[in-house]
Amino acid sequence: xxxxxxxxxxxxxxxxxxxxxxxxxxxxxxxxxxxxxxxxxxxxxxxxxxxxxxxxxxxxxxxxxxxxxxxxxxxxxxxxxxxxxxxxxxxxxxxxxxxxxxxxxxxxxxxxxxxxxxxxxxxxxxxxxxxxxxxxxxxxxxxxxxxxxxxxxxxxxxxxxxxxxxxxxxxxxxxxxxxxxxxxxxxxxxxxxxxxxxxxxxxxxxxxxxxxxxxxxxxxxxxxxxxxxxxxxxxxxxxxxxxxxxxxxxxxxxxxxxxxxxxxxxxxxxxxxxxxxxxxxxxxxxxxxxxxxxxxxxxxxxxxxxxxxxxxxxxxxxxxxxxxxxxxxxxxxxxxxxxxxxxxxxxxxxxxxxxxxxxxxxxxxxxxxxxxxxxxxxxxxxxxxxxxxxxxxxxxxxxxxxxxxxxxxxxxxxxxxxxxxxxxxxxxxxxxxxxxxxxxxxxxxxxxxxxxxxxxxxxxxxxxxxxxxxxxxxxxxxxxxxxxxxxxxxxxxxxxxxxxxxxxxxxxxxxxxxxxxxxxxxxxxxxxxxxxxxxxxxxxxxxxxxxxxxxxxxxxxxxxxxxxxxxxxx
Amino acid sequence: xxxxxxxxxxxxxxxxxxxxxxxxxxxxxxxxxxxxxxxxxxxxxxxxxxxxxxxxxxxxxxxxxxxxxxxxxxxxxxxxxxxxxxxxxxxxxxxxxxxxxxxxxxxxxxxxxxxxxxxxxxxxxxxxxxxxxxxxxxxxxxxxxxxxxxxxxxxxxxxxxxxxxxxxxxxxxxxxxxxxxxxxxxxxxxxxxxxxxxxxxxxxxxxxxxxxxxxxxxxxxxxxxxxxxxxxxxxxxxxxxxxxxxxxxx
Numbered sequence: 001x002x003x004x005x006x007x008x009x010x011x012x013x014x015x016x017x018x019x020x021x022x023x024x025x026x027x028x029x030x031x032x033x034x035x036x037x038x039x040x041x042x043x044x045x046x047x048x049x050x051x052x053x054x055x056x057x058x059x060x061x062x063x064x065x066x067x068x069x070x071x072x073x074x075x076x077x078x079x080x081x082x083x084x085x086x087x088x089x090x091x092x093x094x095x096x097x098x099x100x101x102x103x104x105x106x107x108x109x110x111x112x113x114x115x116x117x118x119x120x121x122x123x124x125x126x127x128x129x130x131x132x133x134x135x136x137x138x139x140x141x142x143x144x145x146x147x148x149x150x151x152x153x154x155x156x157x158x159x160x161x162x163x164x165x166x167x168x169x170x171x172x173x174x175x176x177x178x179x180x181x182x183x184x185x186x187x188x189x190x191x192x193x194x195x196x197x198x199x200x201x202x203x204x205x206x207x208x209x210x211x212x213x214x215x216x217x218x219x220x221x222x223x224x225x226x227x228x229x230x231x232x233x234x235x236x237x238x239x240x241x242x243x244x245x246x247x248x249x250x251x252x253x254x255x256x257x258x259x260x261x262x263x264x265x266x267x268x269x270x271x272x273x274x275x276x277x278x279x280x281x282x283x284x285x286x287x288x289x290x291x292x293x294x295x296x297x298x299x300x301x302x303x304x305x306x307x308x309x310x311x312x313x314x315x316x317x318x319x320x321x322x323x324x325x326x327x328x329x330x331x332x333x334x335x336x337x338x339x340x341x342x343x344x345x346x347x348x349x350x351x352x353x354x355x356x357x358x359x360x361x362x363x364x365x366x367x368x369x370x371x372x373x374x375x376x377x378x379x380x381x382x383x384x385x386x387x388x389x390x391x392x393x394x395x396x397x398x399x400x401x402x403x404x405x406x407x408x409x410x411x412x413x414x415x416x417x418x419x420x421x422x423x424x425x426x427x428x429x430x431x432x433x434x435x436x437x438x439x440x441x442x443x444x445x446x447x448x449x450x451x452x453x454x455x456x457x458x459x460x461x462x463x464x465x466x467x468x469x470x471x472x473x474x475x476x477x478x479x480x481x482x483x484x485x486x487x488x489x490x491x492x493x494x495x496x497x498x499x500x501x502x503x504x505x506x507x508x509x510x511x512x513x514x515x516x517x518x519x520x521x522x523x524x525x526x527x528x529x530x531x532x533x534x535x536x537x538x539x540x541x542x543x544x545x546x547x548x549x550x551x552x553x554x555x556x557x558x559x560x561x562x563x564x565x566x567x568x569x570x
Numbered sequence: 571x572x573x574x575x576x577x578x579x580x581x582x583x584x585x586x587x588x589x590x591x592x593x594x595x596x597x598x599x600x601x602x603x604x605x606x607x608x609x610x611x612x613x614x615x616x617x618x619x620x621x622x623x624x625x626x627x628x629x630x631x632x633x634x635x636x637x638x639x640x641x642x643x644x645x646x647x648x649x650x651x652x653x654x655x656x657x658x659x660x661x662x663x664x665x666x667x668x669x670x671x672x673x674x675x676x677x678x679x680x681x682x683x684x685x686x687x688x689x690x691x692x693x694x695x696x697x698x699x700x701x702x703x704x705x706x707x708x709x710x711x712x713x714x715x716x717x718x719x720x721x722x723x724x725x726x727x728x729x730x731x732x733x734x735x736x737x738x739x740x741x742x743x744x745x746x747x748x749x750x751x752x753x754x755x756x757x758x759x760x761x762x763x764x765x766x767x768x769x770x771x772x773x774x775x776x777x778x779x780x781x782x783x784x785x786x787x788x789x790x791x792x793x794x795x796x797x798x799x800x801x802x803x804x805x806x807x808x809x810x811x812x813x814x815x816x817x818x819x820x
Contacts, residue, residue, distance in 0.1 A: 216807040236811040267816045461801045468805035469597055469716035519817050541806055544817050547587045548801035550730040551723055553703045555791040556737055
């Protein structure tokens with residue numbers, strides 16, 4: 001697979017930014033491709049809610065993100081009078097930690113109507129009378145729903161931190177007890193917020209309980225859902241490890257929820273998504289990072305073009321190589337062997353994106369503003385050219401174009417059109433996206449050796465620290481001629497994202513864009529209307545872009561013009 | 571005649587960024603920095619002193635400063651409440667890092683700062699520019715905690731302005747710090763970093779921080795803290811929601 005293209009490894013090709021999990025697999029291509037992010041859309045049946053916990057759990061244990069769409073869930077079971085208790089053998093290594101938080105319920109065993117014995121495996125077969133950890137969640141939920149008093153016996157779970165010889169580190173019984181407690185709260189008070197809390201705790205425990213794994217959970221609800229106000233009103237502490245998104249349409253502008261929704265987006269607590277359907281009318285769902293549109297239980301396979309490493313004329317070939325690679329990767333992924341994801345023949349989508357546009361523009365001496373103006377002019381003209389003539393027309397005019405911004409746009413469009421043809425030949429229904437690349441961009445360099453900026457966005461500053469609790473601080477120095485977000489301005493960035501979405505749409509193979517909302521832009525009705533009217537399909541993080549120099553503690557700052565500042569003069 | 575360059579003070583007002591105090595989960599602290607981080611949090615008691623000094627200056631009838639400077643002081647007084655609130659949250663979350671003895675010492679230092687006879691604006695300026703300018707990078711670059719790094723970032727937004735405006739006000743009003751205040755500043759920083767020991771880390775020993783504090787006070791710059799110039803790009807999915815920053819556009 002790694003040498004599928006002319007015997008040369010994709011990893012050695014200019015402009016190919018292979019994502020981490022794929023790169024690891026290419027270097028040791030045993031078995032199936034590591035599972036990537038996925039989506040689960042609830043059917044509305046309560047049993048499907050229970051099934052979704054297992055689906056989310058599996059994705060997270062693979063280090064993948066999982067979006068859960070809750071829109072269809074309107075019926076909840078009646079509140080349960082059941083009760084939950086725990087048992088951990090006193091000779092268990094984690095008993096001292098356990099005893100600080102929980103107590104054993106065996107003293108009064110007769111009072112407990114059921115005992116759920118949890119085996120030390122997430123989902124492998126277990127002895128009769130025992131439940132795997134995942135299955136025990138469902139069993140506990142069902143028994144609580146039946147009004148039973150349930151003791152969860154955690155004694156067989158390995159102590160926290162213990163390795164199982166297969167590279168897995170135990171989260172420990174105390175950590176897992178948090179999931180049962182969240183389930184018990186849900187069954188006592190069945191509601192969207194309490195269900196969200198279950199997903200959040202599953203992510204917290206599975207992702208962070210043993211060893212850290214990548215992976216995330218994003219939850220989706222639509223603004224007309226009866227629980228939407230409660231969903232927005234959840235404090236962050238109730239949903240620490242899941243992100244919230246809301247699916248909206250223009251009717252939200254006249255909906256009583258509007259002020260709370262604007263506030264939540266402004267505060268960075270809410271992503272937005274529009275409803276999207278296939279041409280056949282089948283609903284598509286955003287995944288965790290919002291940029292890929294999937295059917296329920298589909299997975300995304302991503303690859304990026306590091307445009308910062310390319311000359312303008314190299315762009316089309318890089319796109320063709322990237323798309324060819326991605327479609328082959330998709331064909332050989334074998335993720336359906338796990339039994340819970342859509343097989344490749346039903347999936348029919350990949351996600352080819354871009355990173356390092358800011359570096360590319362810096363190297364070419366093009367400002368964002370100039371690029372966007374050229375891009376808009378091109379797209380407006382483009383719309384008037386019959387589809388069957390577009391590729392030939394572009395191929396003819398691009399080499400003759402002398403203006404560097406126009407030339408960059410033309411070759412970029414050529415890259416999209418040529419690679420779209422490849423994607424269609426592979427039977428893809430969607431193939432283009434702009435992903436956050438918030439981690440992967442740090443691993444790539446531009447043609448001048450500087451770190452690539454994420455996706456199509458300008459960097460927040462020319463030198464930054466990527467700050468992660470798990471991975472610490474990474475330094476990144478972007479191209480010194482790159483424009484920063486503060487210099488570019490949100491309006492130009494918004495128009496740029498619209499241009500990319502329009503270009504992707506013109507191929508008929510568009511996903512979406514993880515579109516950050518910068519702090520320069522107030523989140524108000526005017527902005528929301530503009531976004532709703534735009535081709536953009538989602539919003540993503542609230543990104544600080546202004547006044548970032550104030551973290552500098554190497555000098556007492558002032559920013560008055562030279563000669564006016566008496567502090568500097570003193 | 572009112573003192574001060576209105577443009578300078580208006581520039582500080584324009585740089586104001588609205589943020590909401592947030593504190594994420596407790597996290598491990600870099601080995602060798604535990605005591606220093608605990609003491610940095612213990613010194614949060616000085617935040618409200620700055621507020622009271624600033625308030626004292628605002629309400630002093632003879633203060634001949636331009637209105638923009640007074641507005642800077644009013645904002646600073648409001649903002650110190652935020653600092654106190656978020657640092658109290660952090661102190662609660664990282665309570666095991668703050669020994670009883672260190673908290674008592676922090677209170678003793680607070681008393682010395684309170685009782686010191688230098689003008690309040692001078693005390694605020696020295697504390698902001700040569701003590702808090704050391705505390706904040708310690709939390710950001712040495713703590714090893716994303717929770718504390720975000721808190722440091724948030725407070726930094728304000729402290730950079732406070733340090734600049736307080737130092738400028740002292741100049742405008744013709745005040746300068748006394749040798750004894752300088753000694754108190756040195757003692758405070760020395761106590762803060764005396765147990766710092768992170769091998770193979772450029773900022774992992776007390777000397778660099780003592781020198782930085784001296785340099786910030788005397789020359790208004792500390793090249794050894796150049797790493798602080800890099801803004802943070804937060805990995806949002808790797809941080810608990812309650813610890814994610816909240817900035818407002820207006």
